[in-house]
Amino acid sequence: MEKDKIIELEKRIKEIEKRNKKVEGDKAWETCTLRKVLILVMTYIFAVLYTSLADTTNPFLGAVVPCAGFFLSTQSINLIKKWWINKRG
Numbered sequence: 001m002e003k004d005k006i007i008e009l010e011k012r013i014k015e016i017e018k019r020n021k022k023v024e025g026d027k028a029w030e031t032c033t034l035r036k037v038l039i040l041v042m043t044y045i046f047a048v049l050y051t052s053l054a055d056t057t058n059p060f061l062g063a064v065v066p067c068a069g070f071f072l073s074t075q076s077i078n079l080i081k082k083w084w085i086n087k088r089g
Contacts, residue, residue: 025085025088026085028085028088029081029084029085032084034080034084035077035081035084038073038077038080039070039073039074039077042069042072042073042077043065043066043069043070043073044069045069046065046068046069046072046073047065047066047069050064050065050068051065
C-alpha cells in the first residue's frame with residue numbers, strides 16, 4: 001500500500017513538473033524578442049499587401065491593417081512558438 005502511494009506521488013510530481021515547464025516556456029515566449037519581431041514583420045507584410053490592393057483614404061478601412069495584421073500573426077505564430085520552446089530546452 002505504501003509503495004502504491006509513493007508511485008502515485010511520483011507520478012503527480014512528474015505531471016506538475018511537466019506543467020510547470022510548459023507554463024515557463026509560454027511565459028518566456030510572451031516576452032521574447034523573436035515573438036515581437038515576428039508580429040512586427042507579419043503586420044508590416046500584411047499592411048504592404050493590403051495597401052497595394054486597396055484605396056486607404058478611408059481611415060476606418062485603414063484601421064483594419066494593424067488589427068488584421070496582429071490577428072493573423074498571432075494565429076500563424078504557434079508553430080514558431082513550439083519550435084522556440086523546444087529549442088530553448
